[in-house]
Amino acid sequence: MGSLEKEISLPAASGSLKLVTEELIMKGQEMLNKLESLLVDEGVKKLLAEFRGSVARARTFLESGEPSEVCQDSDRRSEISSRKRKLETLKQGKGGSRRRMSSYPSRRVTSKTHEDGFSWRKYGQKEIFGSKCPRSYFRCTHKHDRNCQATRQVQKSEEDPSFYVITYMGEHTCRDPIDASHEFLLAPNHSPCLISFGASDHCENIQQQPFASFPSLKQELDEEVISNMTPPGGSPSDFFMSSEFAALDVPIPEMAPCKGTVSEHGDEASGLHSSATSLEMEIMPELLSSYDILNFDHVGFFEN
DNA sequence: GATATTTGACCCCG
DNA sequence: CGGGGTCAAATATC
Numbered sequence: 001m002g003s004l005e006k007e008i009s010l011p012a013a014s015g016s017l018k019l020v021t022e023e024l025i026m027k028g029q030e031m032l033n034k035l036e037s038l039l040v041d042e043g044v045k046k047l048l049a050e051f052r053g054s055v056a057r058a059r060t061f062l063e064s065g066e067p068s069e070v071c072q073d074s075d076r077r078s079e080i081s082s083r084k085r086k087l088e089t090l091k092q093g094k095g096g097s098r099r100r101m102s103s104y105p106s107r108r109v110t111s112k113t114h115e116d117g118f119s120w121r122k123y124g125q126k127e128i129f130g131s132k133c134p135r136s137y138f139r140c141t142h143k144h145d146r147n148c149q150a151t152r153q154v155q156k157s158e159e160d161p162s163f164y165v166i167t168y169m170g171e172h173t174c175r176d177p178i179d180a181s182h183e184f185l186l187a188p189n190h191s192p193c194l195i196s197f198g199a200s201d202h203c204e205n206i207q208q209q210p211f212a213s214f215p216s217l218k219q220e221l222d223e224e225v226i227s228n229m230t231p232p233g234g235s236p237s238d239f240f241m242s243s244e245f246a247a248l249d250v251p252i253p254e255m256a257p258c259k260g261t262v263s264e265h266g267d268e269a270s271g272l273h274s275s276a277t278s279l280e281m282e283i284m285p286e287l288l289s290s291y292d293i294l295n296f297d298h299v300g301f302f303e304n
Numbered sequence: 305g306a307t308a309t310t311t312g313a314c315c316c317c318g
Numbered sequence: 319c320g321g322g323g324t325c326a327a328a329t330a331t332c
Binding site: 121122123124125141 | 307308309310311
């Protein structure tokens with residue numbers, strides 16, 4: 001696992017250039033937000049959404065040093081072997097582009113709920129070898145109308161079936177993540193996403209780092225897998241054990257239950273209480289992605 | 305009828 | 319070759 005310095009370094013840009021680019025991107029998004037709130041015309045809004053996507057990709061590029069999905073896609077296509085290309089031309093029907101997302105930046109969260117404020121459409125489910133719980137595959141509902149490449153995989157945690165292990169891949173370009181977080185927070189019945197500290201051992205490299213009071217969003221990400229450490233008094237977990245948790249206890253029909261485990265609903269409820277030993281953080285995964293996409297990649301969770 | 309989910313098949317890639 | 323990611327027809331739901 002790399003050092004923190006490495007994690008926050010921006011390989012694509014350095015020094016003042018980096019600052020300028022960051023400023024442009026952040027200001028750009030700010031202006032986009034303001035503009036959108038003033039717009040009524042749907043056509044202009046659509047244009048704005050496209051531009052928003054470009055800004056998001058630029059930010060991804062800035063953070064990762066790699067082209068975002070759209071660029072990467074075209075790059076990859078040019079590298080497709082002749083055999084694959086031949087197949088692609090042949091298979092216009094069932095199959096189409098079966099590009100794998102696994103090589104893209106991804107981040108994993110452990111959550112009590114798979115609700116995150118975004119609209120997902122399930123496109124597949126697989127029994128995973130060696131795993132009791134099937135894995136469900138989701139893509140953004142706006143994949144086609146807004147060319148949003150965001151996908152996610154949801155799988156119940158084997159260790160604690162009341163948790164979902166959610167792997168996000170790709171960036172939402174259908175709307176700005178920050179906007180989404182606002183909607184998310186303002187929504188009356190939103191379902192918070194939790195990152196569990198210590199409730200899961202999916203991660204091989206565990207940083208033993210104490211943190212004081214309420215860490216920054218970035219810090220939270222850096223320390224997703226910190227330890228079983230109990231938070232200090234007046235802890236974040238207290239904070240998150242707010243009435244909003246009521247929203248968590250909802251049936252999740254599309255998720256298949258784990259084989260041989262307890263019932264879905266009882267589990268959801270019991271999980272809320274049984275997680276007292278873990279520090280839970282309410283986060284917005286897509287908000288996180290904007291700033292911390294690198295961190296997850298560098299802390300050793302993933303191979304890419 | 306539109307939209308979402310299920311599920312078997314297809315195919316990439318290690 | 320087999321696991322896993324994706325597609326798309328069939329089916330379900332609204």
